Amino acid sequence: MNQNSISNDKLLEIIKVQTEVAQQGMDLGNIMDLVTQRTKLITNADGASVELIENEELVYRAASGMAERFLGLRLNMENSLSGECINIRIPLISNDIESDDRVNKEACRQIGLNSMIVMPLICMNEVVGVLKVLSSKAGHFNDDDIKVLELMSGLIAAEMFNAMKNGESELFYKATHDSLTGISNRSLFYDNLRKRLSHASRKEEEFGIISLDMDGLKEINDNYGHRAGDAAIKEVALRINNTLHETDTVSRLGGDEFGIIIAKIEHSDEIKTLIKQLDFEITKSFEFEGQEINLRASIGYALFKEDGIEIDVLIEKADKSMYKVKRVRKGHENVR
Template sequence: MPPVDANPRLLEVIRTQTEIARLGHDLGSVMDLVAERTQQLTGADGAVVELAEDADMVYRAATGSATAHLGMRLARDNSLSGLCIAAGAPLNCVDSETDSRVNVEACRKIGLRSMIVVPLHHHNTVVGVLKVLSSRPNKFDDDDLHLLGLMSGLIAAAMFHATRLGASELFIQATHDALTGLPNRALFFERLQLCLAQARRENRRFGVLNLDMDGLKQINDNLGHRAGDAALQAFATRLRQCARAVDTVARVGGDEFAVILSQVESRDVAATCVQRYADAIRREGFAFENTPLPLDASIGQALYPDDAEDLASLLDRADQAMYATKRAKKAALAGA
């Protein structure tokens, strides 16, 4: 008798569990992975991990159509996610336009019509939800609900292993990069949204820096990932030491970092900040097990509102400026 085919979605849950084990205690990366995989397996337009923080629900991981809303806060008492936490049970919204339990305005902002939310448990307390969303009504079925239950269990297990303490420690683990201790992508976007709102109210400027660490791949390839991790930690330390008290320095990807310059009066001030960070990164050598390694970065800047008035465009301008810097470096090396 030929073997019976296993449920492919269950096999994918098992594969996800294996990948989570490799991530260790990096809870932010675990939530990102589970959100991404959950979206793929359910055919959703987007997926979100929301954590309950005081009176709010906060988007701490987001994929697909929800990505642009990473860091967003919603009133806990006026959302399906808040009801899910209070009930401690999964909830299904077939159509947000006719469901009295949902925040219709928030649903329209995100562009969703149907969703499933399942609770995330930590030490017998519901601390958040895993949610999938679709722009179409009645998108999800009982199989999707079962899958979300399994995936939420993976996050809960990661939460348990990341911290045996309470909500405050859980917040730190969920919002900071495990390797460098810097704010992670989710916390960066939350602070960026707050900075934008304040700048609009006060009619003032702020800046964003995008820093791409140069040479990390070569370090990993030649000396291994232990050396690469040490270089990342040294790089992060120099950024942290250089930052002003009002700025936010974050690790937003593998070799990608970002800085929010919350108070800059002009482009010249922003350029001075760029030079200060560049000098801090390069100013002294770095060695791993007696092997000297260079530290450097390609840095791009963008200024609100001079370069853009919305976050997506602002970040894109900083990204373009960073790649222009990287191309100029390569051209200079080729001509040397």
């Protein structure tokens, strides 16, 4: 591929991304998140996404910018630019959505995009998904942006190759699970949340979302080192998982932040009782390499129907509830 037309600034940015990708190790989920964030910036786009093929659907497994709120969304491959890209295995560009019959106009309007580039993700000679950049402006992209996407998609494909050497199921697992804790990641959390919301709406059931944020992780890292910090995150994930039912979902959303879906709940007292149990389990004594480490977390919640019926609203309510707890705890610490 001729890279001469790509500006030196963009090439330097891509090299920086390569370094960052190398630092992620074997964490495919983090690599996809990183690439979508950096690709959006390098192409001056409004959003970017990685969509993987699962059961003849395309699933948003990483997203940034205007695409981020669609994380976990499942789309039919038929009658879409992504589907055509997968079929013919070459990058495609659409700079005017409204006049392009290849695209799913309804889906594009829902996202708010007017131009995009779709790049096939090819691993072991199989197309496993697409890398896509999006813009709200028509005519935003050019051939240089396609070259940038080719380089960026290669970073993802290299990690996919390592996963697919062990079979396609390993690729799915690595794309949807956190490498440090082994629990589901942000992508699978939103995927499961969309499914749960759809099911609850049809069956007129209720469910709960818990937002949990570790307290004091920075102090653990500063005082005992990042190995201790990683051990603390793993231990908190384990304690949460052991407290929940099999039908519930716990996900590491990033850093020291966890999201929990409580599949079935009758009233708010149930979720309040569960939060007390989680707090009790998390704050039990924890020792790492002979050092006693205090584990704490701020926990908030939201209930489907009672607090809202849309994903964004429920997440916001749960987060606000959690941050309220965190502020109260910090206030008590300052008083002491």
